[in-house]
Amino acid sequence: xxxxxxxxxxxxxxxxxxxxxxxxxxxxxxxxxxxxxxxxxxxxxxxxxxxxxxxxxxxxxxxxxxxxxxxxxxxxxxxxxxxxxxxxxxxxxxxxxxxxxxxxxxxxxxxxxxxxxxxxxxxxxxxxxxxxxxxxxxxxxxxxxxxxxxxxxxxxxxxxxxxxxxxxxxxxxxxxxxxxxxxxxxxxxxxxxxxxxxxxxxxxxxxxxxxxxxxxxxxxxxxxxxxxxxxxxxxxxxxxxxxxxxxxxxxxxxxxxxxxxxxxxxxxxxxxxxxxxxxxxxxxxxxxxxxxxxxxxxxxxxxxxxxxxxxxxxxxxxxxxxxxxxxxxxxxxxxxxxxxxxxxxxxxxxxxxxxxxxxxxxxxxxxxxxxxxxxxxxxxxxxxxxxxxxxxxxxxxxxxxxxxxxxxxxxxxxxxxxxxxxxxxxxxxxxxxxxxxxxxxxxxxxxxxxxxxxxxxxxxxxxxxxxxxxxxxxxxxxxxxxxxxxxxxxxxxxxxxx
Amino acid sequence: xxxxxxxxxxxxxxxxxxxxxxxxxxxxxxxxxxxxxxxxxxxxxxxxxxxxxxxxxxxxxxxxxxxxxxxxxxxxxxxxxxxxxxxxxxxxxxxxxxxxxxxxxxxxxxxxxxxxxxxxxxxxxxxxxxxxxxxxxxxxxxxxxxxxxxxxxxxxxxxxxxxxxxxxxxxxxxxxxxxxxxxxxxxxxxxxxxxxxxxxxxxxxxxxxxxxxxxxxxxxxxxxxxxxxxxxxxxxxxxxxxxxxxxxxxxxxxxxxxxxxxxxxxxxxxxxxxxxxxxxxxxxxxxxxxxxxxxxxxxxxxxxxxxxxxxx
Numbered sequence: 057x058x059x060x061x062x063x064x065x066x067x068x069x070x071x072x073x074x075x076x077x078x079x080x081x082x083x084x085x086x087x088x089x090x091x092x093x094x095x096x097x098x099x100x101x102x103x104x105x106x107x108x109x110x111x112x113x114x115x116x117x118x119x120x121x122x123x124x125x126x127x128x129x130x131x132x133x134x135x136x137x138x139x140x141x142x143x144x145x146x147x148x149x150x151x152x153x154x155x156x157x158x159x160x161x162x163x164x165x166x167x168x169x170x171x172x173x174x175x176x177x178x179x180x181x182x183x184x185x186x187x188x189x190x191x192x193x194x195x196x197x198x199x200x201x202x203x204x205x206x207x208x209x210x211x212x213x214x215x216x217x218x219x220x221x222x223x224x225x226x227x228x229x230x231x232x233x234x235x236x237x238x239x240x241x242x243x244x245x246x247x248x249x250x251x252x253x254x255x256x257x258x259x260x261x262x263x264x265x266x267x268x269x270x271x272x273x274x275x276x277x278x279x280x281x282x283x284x285x286x287x288x289x290x291x292x293x294x295x296x297x298x299x300x301x302x303x304x305x306x307x308x309x310x311x312x313x314x315x316x317x318x319x320x321x322x323x324x325x326x327x328x329x330x331x332x333x334x335x336x337x338x339x340x341x342x343x344x345x346x347x348x349x350x351x352x353x354x355x356x357x358x359x360x361x362x363x364x365x366x367x368x369x370x371x372x373x374x375x376x377x378x379x380x381x382x383x384x385x386x387x388x389x390x391x392x393x394x395x396x397x398x399x400x401x402x403x404x405x406x407x408x409x410x411x412x413x414x415x416x417x418x419x420x421x422x423x424x425x426x427x428x429x430x431x432x433x434x435x436x437x438x439x440x441x442x443x444x445x446x447x448x449x450x451x452x453x454x455x456x457x458x459x460x461x462x463x464x465x466x467x468x469x470x471x472x473x474x475x476x477x478x479x480x481x482x483x484x485x486x487x488x489x490x491x492x493x494x495x496x497x498x499x500x501x502x503x504x505x506x507x508x509x510x511x512x513x514x515x516x517x518x519x520x521x522x523x524x525x526x527x528x529x530x531x532x533x534x535x536x537x538x539x540x541x542x543x544x545x546x547x548x549x550x551x552x553x554x
Numbered sequence: 555x556x557x558x559x560x561x562x563x564x565x566x567x568x569x570x571x572x573x574x575x576x577x578x579x580x581x582x583x584x585x586x587x588x589x590x591x592x593x594x595x596x597x598x599x600x601x602x603x604x605x606x607x608x609x610x611x612x613x614x615x616x617x618x619x620x621x622x623x624x625x626x627x628x629x630x631x632x633x634x635x636x637x638x639x640x641x642x643x644x645x646x647x648x649x650x651x652x653x654x655x656x657x658x659x660x661x662x663x664x665x666x667x668x669x670x671x672x673x674x675x676x677x678x679x680x681x682x683x684x685x686x687x688x689x690x691x692x693x694x695x696x697x698x699x700x701x702x703x704x705x706x707x708x709x710x711x712x713x714x715x716x717x718x719x720x721x722x723x724x725x726x727x728x729x730x731x732x733x734x735x736x737x738x739x740x741x742x743x744x745x746x747x748x749x750x751x752x753x754x755x756x757x758x759x760x761x762x763x764x765x766x767x768x769x770x771x772x773x774x775x776x777x778x779x780x781x782x783x784x785x786x787x788x789x790x791x792x793x794x795x796x797x798x799x800x801x802x803x804x805x806x807x808x809x810x811x812x813x814x815x816x817x818x819x820x821x822x823x824x825x826x827x828x829x830x831x832x833x834x835x836x837x838x839x840x841x842x843x844x845x846x847x848x849x850x851x852x853x854x855x856x857x858x859x860x861x862x863x864x865x866x
Contacts, residue, residue: 072788074789074820074823075823076817076818076821078822079822080595080602082590082591082592083592083596190588194588345573347572347574347575347578349574349578349579349582350578350582353581402588519577520578
């Protein structure tokens with residue numbers, strides 16, 4: 057217990073540093089909801105769960121303890137073919153003909169069911185992917201439901217999307233999604249596709265298939281007509297089979313730029329429509345008049361949200377020279393209070409890195425940062441003995457040529473660069489192959505407007521970061537891809553405009 | 555020297571101390587409420603909060619008898635469960651000598667509001683005399699109100715001079731400077747007033763949110779603005795200023811959220827009653843109730859606890 061009032065006056069502290077110690081430790085507070093997992097997950101094709109034709113499966117593990125959670129069916133080309141045919145049949149016989157207001161009812165039902173099963177999905181997402189439960193509970197699952205609600209509303213109002221134009225669905229849509237927001241990316245893909253009247257064949261990422269296959273159960277519970285949604289799990293080859301299948305007339309991919317380029321090459325010469333949402337190396341730009349504590353909070357949120365596994369992560373901090381030292385000191389103090397550990401603990405701020413492979417990539421890039429002369433700082437916290445974890449890390453004295461300033465790390469690693477003038481900030485921010493997002497921190501409104509037109513990025517956040525909404529289109533410039541997801545623009549990408 | 559116009563003088567101050575983004579800070583403090591405090595850490599937090607309570611009665615109807623029961627409650631919040639005493643009792647100046655009879659010489663300090671609490675609208679001479687009387691009657695701590703009128707019209711010098719005069723009148727007594735945040739309107743103003751006050755008070759003196767006599771009182775938002783001001787002042791000067799949110803903190807859960815804000819903003823050195831207090835009355839019984847629940851495994855009937863102090 058703390059001592060009671062002492063008679064002597066407190067002395068000044070010559071060290072002038074705050075102590076973030078263990079005087080008041082938090083006991084474990086694990087989320088205990090049952091994720092209702094199965095031992096084995098089959099493919100969701102034509103409204104039921106079927107074993108893959110070749111009988112193969114692969115294990116999925118919990119990255120926080122490296123233990124196997126379940127076996128996941130591995131779909132090959134023949135399974136994908138069955139899924140595409142089921143989707144095509146559903147499109148021509150039921151879904152494509154169904155009035156929009158009826159399609160909307162199914163989407164509303166899915167949205168409500170996701171809310172009903174929210175805790176179950178949140179725990180499953182956290183176990184399979186490693187993200188902190190507070191994020192899957194407060195962000196991933198509610199946002200996934202929000203996307204279904206939003207697009208449900210559009211289903212019978214499509215004619216208002218592009219007045220005077222004729223709109224028609226594509227038919228069968230092939231979708232491949234990444235491992236960083238497994239359920240949310242599924243919602244971003246499936247909700248607009250269904251609202252527009254398409255049927256879907258979706259391949260979840262290899263390391264995070266569980267919530268996608270659980271979503272198949274939601275489709276069953278919602279009474280969605282067979283074949284409207286098909287989920288085929290597997291690795292790269294399965295994804296290639298989905299994308300290249302003759303029946304998929306539109307392809308949507310979210311993932312790495314490298315794979316995005318392969319997809320573009322393979323679709324060249326076909327008449328398939330394509331949208332890509334790829335990597336990023338976003339600049340978060342802090343001017344000297346910004347409210348610094350809130351900027352620091354936004355920087356932390358920008359890079360450490362979901363362990364930095366975010367394509368729009370603010371991984372390059374551009375800070376005006378005159379406040380660089382102060383911002384760095386504030387950042388160090390702030391990350392001292394970040395809690396890294398068991399993703400299921402409600403107090404965990406940073407969970408597990410998604411896979412051993414990703415951890416190795418982060419470790420390698422951080423090593424290069426040190427070797428190239430950037431100054432590394434991490435919060436020095438204790439890491440769990442099993443599982444894949446990485447401390448929140450900051451690089452100061454980074455220059456534009458360093459690998460940590462150019463390559464997408466996709467981990468909890470921030471690179472700090474400085475600038476002197478607005479022009480220099482814009483030049484540095486745009487000097488990247490990517491252009492997905494950017495952040496601007498300043499008290500000056502006119503400067504925000506100016507920056508938002510000068511920055512070549514799909515999203516520019518002002519005095520905030522990582523804000524998402526189903527009504528707001530999201531997508532990139534340059535090697536961050538093309539096409540938008542969310543809002544009217546995102547929905548239009550799922551329609552033929554005549 | 556003629557007073558500078560409010561906008562100009564404020565602008566100069568903000569150039570120096572920086573501003574606060576309203577949306578950003580509310581987002582930050584919302585995260586404190588998602589922390590899950592269980593088992594031993596909960597008991598630690600609840601007991602810590604009890605030791606930080608300035609158990610308060612500030613009513614026109616206060617009598618020596620009511621102050622006596624308040625003092626008893628502060629010394630022994632509950633008859634079982636080994637619950638620590640509170641930091642202080644907080645009363646009007648005329649009640650100081652009555653409180654002294656009961657808590658004088660114990661660990662429980664006597665805090666007295668003074669300076670024409672809650673409005674502060676009397677001549678400085680009168681306010682200072684009130685402080686001196688309270689101190690000579692035995693107050694260990696003085697809770698003063700700032701001259702909000704002077705602040706809002708940009709007369710920062712006058713506002714600071716008056717605080718400095720109260721510091722002098724306090725002698726050895728600890729001073730708590732009430733900013734009355736609800737009358738300052740914006741987070742920017744709360745930050746500015748915090749700095750103006752901190753620059754003229756002594757290490758270990760407090761800044762305090764509210765009198766509890768206006769429509770809005772302590773919130774996680776204004777608490778955070780003041781904690782960050784204290785942190786920035788400490789890092790720049792080495793002078794540790796203490797903090798007291800007051801009014802509106804009625805439940806144990808709220809108190810834990812405020813303590814998490816302290817833990818994550820100012821760190822371990824502020825997690826004690828020399829550096830952090832709660833100005834509260836109803837809070838104490840809820841803390842005791844939760845501690846008894848942790849000890850016995852069940853919530854006790856309301857009559858198990860002695861009269862809630864908001865009734866005094």
